[in-house]
Amino acid sequence: MVEQSDRAPLLDWEEVPPAELATAGPSPVREEDPSAGDPSHRRPPSGDSAGVGWGSALGGGAAGVTAVRSTAPPERVGPEGDASATDEEGDCAFLGLSVKDRRITEWEEKDQIVAVFVVTFDTRSGNMVEWCLPEDVNLDGVEFKSMASGSHRIANDFIYFRKGSYFGLACFANMPVDSELERGARMKSVGILSPSYTLLYRYMHFLENQVRHQLQCPGQYSPLEAFYEDKKAVLPPGGNGLVTACPTSTLGSMVNRCMHPEMKITHPAGCMSQFIRFFGEQIMVLWKFALLRKRILIFSPPPVGVVCYRVYCCCCLANVSIPGMGISVPEFRPFFYINVADITALETELSYVACTTEKIFEEKKELYDVYIDNQNVKTHRESLQPLLRINSADREKYRKLSEQRQLLLYSQEVDEDCTSNEEDLFIVFFMEQNNRIFQTLSEVAGSADPTLTADHMRAMGLDPQGDRGFLVDLLEVYGIDVMLVIDNPCCPQQCFGEQM
Numbered sequence: 001m002v003e004q005s006d007r008a009p010l011l012d013w014e015e016v017p018p019a020e021l022a023t024a025g026p027s028p029v030r031e032e033d034p035s036a037g038d039p040s041h042r043r044p045p046s047g048d049s050a051g052v053g054w055g056s057a058l059g060g061g062a063a064g065v066t067a068v069r070s071t072a073p074p075e076r077v078g079p080e081g082d083a084s085a086t087d088e089e090g091d092c093a094f095l096g097l098s099v100k101d102r103r104i105t106e107w108e109e110k111d112q113i114v115a116v117f118v119v120t121f122d123t124r125s126g127n128m129v130e131w132c133l134p135e136d137v138n139l140d141g142v143e144f145k146s147m148a149s150g151s152h153r154i155a156n157d158f159i160y161f162r163k164g165s166y167f168g169l170a171c172f173a174n175m176p177v178d179s180e181l182e183r184g185a186r187m188k189s190v191g192i193l194s195p196s197y198t199l200l201y202r203y204m205h206f207l208e209n210q211v212r213h214q215l216q217c218p219g220q221y222s223p224l225e226a227f228y229e230d231k232k233a234v235l236p237p238g239g240n241g242l243v244t245a246c247p248t249s250t251l252g253s254m255v256n257r258c259m260h261p262e263m264k265i266t267h268p269a270g271c272m273s274q275f276i277r278f279f280g281e282q283i284m285v286l287w288k289f290a291l292l293r294k295r296i297l298i299f300s301p302p303p304v305g306v307v308c309y310r311v312y313c314c315c316c317l318a319n320v321s322i323p324g325m326g327i328s329v330p331e332f333r334p335f336f337y338i339n340v341a342d343i344t345a346l347e348t349e350l351s352y353v354a355c356t357t358e359k360i361f362e363e364k365k366e367l368y369d370v371y372i373d374n375q376n377v378k379t380h381r382e383s384l385q386p387l388l389r390i391n392s393a394d395r396e397k398y399r400k401l402s403e404q405r406q407l408l409l410y411s412q413e414v415d416e417d418c419t420s421n422e423e424d425l426f427i428v429f430f431m432e433q434n435n436r437i438f439q440t441l442s443e444v445a446g447s448a449d450p451t452l453t454a455d456h457m458r459a460m461g462l463d464p465q466g467d468r469g470f471l472v473d474l475l476e477v478y479g480i481d482v483m484l485v486i487d488n489p490c491c492p493q494q495c496f497g498e499q500m
Contacts, residue, residue, distance in 0.1 A: 112194045113231040114166060116224050118214055119143045121152075121187040130188075131221055133228045141341045146170030146189040148357045149339060150302045157303040158204060159189075160197060160311070160336035167197035167336070171207040175215040188214045190224070195233065197334070271309035272426040276405070278310070278375065283317070284394035285377055287430060288387050288470050290317040292477055293330050293351035294369040297361060307355040308336050314353045319431040325438050328479055343367065391466030401429055436460055441480050451483045
């Protein structure tokens with residue numbers, strides 16, 4: 001039993017990851033859709049009981065480990081099962097990182113919870129915010145973001161989403177009840193808001209416990225009240241609530257973590273592994289759209305948790321660590337789950353990746369450039385359609401990525417090497433590919449003869465013919481001034497150029 005400290009009493013626990021994490025598949029319950037209804041708010045009085053545990057994992061095979069704080073720092077177990085010591089203060093940092101690495105990422109290790117809330121589905125009013133802290137926080141639309149359309153057909157799920165300048169994580173659960181008033185099913189979500197999605201995974205297990213508690217003991221919010229008092233953010237005055245990019249002083253061996261921080265939202269297999277297996281060579285198509293900062297929308301029926309992984313992985317495809325590169329292009333922003341309430345916000349976005357369970361978005365072609373349905377990647381923009389074709393250079397890059405993955409898996413199995421993981425490999429692979437392209441383009445643009453040839457394209461890992469259109473678009477998007485000269489395969493002696 002853990003001795004109590006002077007912290008919030010209901011937060012002095014030690015969370016232990018479940019020994020076995022079962023993936024919960026779709027489970028039809030009722031026909032009523034919780035996404036419809038009046039988004040009015042009600043806040044029943046608070047109760048006093050403590051939270052109860054919920055041992056099952058959420059849909060999609062994901063498991064989060066809550067940040068642990070106690071008077072006697074326990075041994076930490078990383079997401080791959082490897083034990084790693086705590087830092088000198090006994091505080092929880094990135095799981096699986098060394099003490100030195102955790103010192104490097106200390107700038108991210110602050111509690112930044114700006115709101116906690118409970119959403120319920122009412123058979124008369126639809127989705128509604130049942131309770132929240134602080135009471136004056138603007139949660140308009142959160143009742144639909146944290147309970148995806150179609151969720152009534154599944155048992156549980158987790159959802160990453162964006163609310164204004166904040167990011168949210170909600171855990172949803174659907175419990176059968178013997179109640180005609182509730183039509184045989186009780187559905188709730190418990191969620192949090194933060195200026196950054198980087199560390200939301202740390203609270204997934206807590207949210208998972210609390211949504212089950214809310215289903216079993218409606219109206220008892222004491223654990224959530226204590227959680228908010230313990231974790232609430234102290235945001236800078238006059239700020240917009242956004243967490244800025246990683247300070248340059250922390251770059252170096254941790255550049256990939258800083259440029260696109262780990263979500264740690266999956267179990268040992270990792271979301272990158274699932275992403276690679278799901279899309280295969282199509283990853284190279286997504287990579288090009290991501291590098292061109294296109295608006296990418298992913299459709300999938302619930303559960304939506306695993307699709308939030310794909311949003312994150314798509315963002316990782318566009319990492320570049322060359323200083324100053326990409327400053328003039330739109331930020332490639334993850335919106336995670338969206339619904340019809342987000343249409344107005346998306347109309348002004350120049351670049352994003354998002355997912356939805358609402359098929360109506362496919363008809364809103366003005367809102368996206370690329371639409372992904374299952375493994376089918378398509379675009380309604382004629383100028384982008386050639387990028388859907390996989391060429392020889394794409395296959396070669398995918399072959400190299402697959403070889404690196406196999407070597408990593410072999411070293412983990414045979415040599416018991418736990419120092420590397422697939423997420424790092426994936427991020428670094430595409431970052432190095434992107435760096436090679438932009439480094440070459442920068443060197444050519446700054447040379448006495450700013451002419452880009454087929455040899456340059458091969459050196460960048462691109463197909464001189466198949467990737468010509470992609471490169472033309474890339475030069476335009478990033479404002480790089482070079483002359484592109486590629487041999488015409490039909491007339492080898494004839495060349496054409498394009499001044500960008």
